[in-house]
Amino acid sequence: SQQGEEDPQALSIQEGENATMNCSYKTSINNLQWYRQNSGRGLVHLILIRSNEREKHSGRLRVTLDTSKKSSSLLITASRAADTASYFCATDREKDTGRRALTFGSGTRLQVQP
Amino acid sequence: GAVVSQHPSRVICKSGTSVKIECRSLDFQATTMFWYRQFPKQSLMLMATSNEGSKATYEQGVEKDKFLINHASLTLSTLTVTSAHPEDSSFYICSAARGTYEQYFGPGTRLTVT
Numbered sequence: 146s147q148q149g150e151e152d153p154q155a156l157s158i159q160e161g162e163n164a165t166m167n168c169s170y171k172t173s174i175n176n177l178q179w180y181r182q183n184s185g186r187g188l189v190h191l192i193l194i195r196s197n198e199r200e201k202h203s204g205r206l207r208v209t210l211d212t213s214k215k216s217s218s219l220l221i222t223a224s225r226a227a228d229t230a231s232y233f234c235a236t237d238r239e240k241d242t243g244r245r246a247l248t249f250g251s252g253t254r255l256q257v258q259p
Numbered sequence: 260g261a262v263v264s265q266h267p268s269r270v271i272c273k274s275g276t277s278v279k280i281e282c283r284s285l286d287f288q289a290t291t292m293f294w295y296r297q298f299p300k301q302s303l304m305l306m307a308t309s310n311e312g313s314k315a316t317y318e319q320g321v322e323k324d325k326f327l328i329n330h331a332s333l334t335l336s337t338l339t340v341t342s343a344h345p346e347d348s349s350f351y352i353c354s355a356a357r358g359t360y361e362q363y364f365g366p367g368t369r370l371t372v373t
Contacts, residue, residue: 176360187265187352187366188303233302237360246293247354247362249303 151234151250159258164221166253168234169214175237177210178247179219182231191219191232226259261287263355265365272343273373279339280368282353288333289355293362294326297350309336343372 151168158164170177176195180188194201194210194217201208207220221228231254235247262285272278282292290311295303307328308316315328325347327339336355340347348371354362 180364185350185367185369188354188364190362190364193360246305246308247303248305249295251302254300 151232151253153253154251155254155256157256157258158224160224160226162224164224164228164255164257166219166232166234166255168217168219168250170217170234170236170248170250171215172236174212177208177217178235178237179206179208179217180233180235180249182233182252184231188233221255224255224257226257229255229257231255261285261355261357261361261363263353263363263365265351265353265368267368268366269369269371271371271373274344275342277339277341278343278370279337280351280353280370282336282338282355282365284334284355284357284363287355287357289336289357290333291356292330292336293354293356294328294336294338295352295354297352297367299350303352306338340370343370345372348372 176193178193179191181191182188192203192208194208205222210217231252233252234250264283266281292309294306296306297303305318306321309328309330311330311333317323325341330336350367350369352367354364356362
């Protein structure tokens with residue numbers, strides 16, 4: 146199965162509430178990243194957490210990483226309608242040639258109701 | 260910040276024709292670029308790794324004769340979908356690697372094959 150499974154697949158909340166999305170992966174990683182994608186658009190990089198980090202903050206975003214459980218979570222606090230998007234976790238993996246590619250999770254579709 | 264562009268943003272072509280998609284890193288040089296495909300409401304799947312000056316590395320199950328990749332310069336990679344069929348209709352996204360961990364994504368190209 147795919148490296149990087151996310152739950153929930155879909156999440157609907159009210160504006161002002163917090164949104165938590167989870168990601169699990171299977172292999173060892175160097176880092177884990179979270180991306181946002183508005184419908185039919187490209188990806189926007191949100192935050193990168195390295196394998197030796199446990200928690201990282203960026204504005205209203207909080208990311209945790211548990212390498213023993215091979216899982217990560219993304220928390221968006223005080224959500225806004227503009228946060229409506231799909232969110233993907235992505236892990237890097239060392240290719241045979243040493244060049245890195247990202248493996249994306251299945252994504253969480255977040256709907257924030259105004 | 261680093262900018263990656265894709266052209267065209269959307270294209271409609273007839274079955275059997277070929278389509279070329281360009282990916283450019285506008286303000287940095289990228290020895291490695293990646294091509295992903297995304298079907299509706301699904302995650303991004305890596306198709307191939309594009310290496311400047313050498314052959315691309317394709318993921319298992321991706322036909323290299325169908326998806327031709329050329330990385331002729333440090334700022335340009337092209338993906339040509341040859342003899343396109345309706346099942347090739349998808350959202351194609353490129354990314355350009357910068358530094359050890361950073362990847363910058365293009366805005367994507369929506370391909371519709373009729």
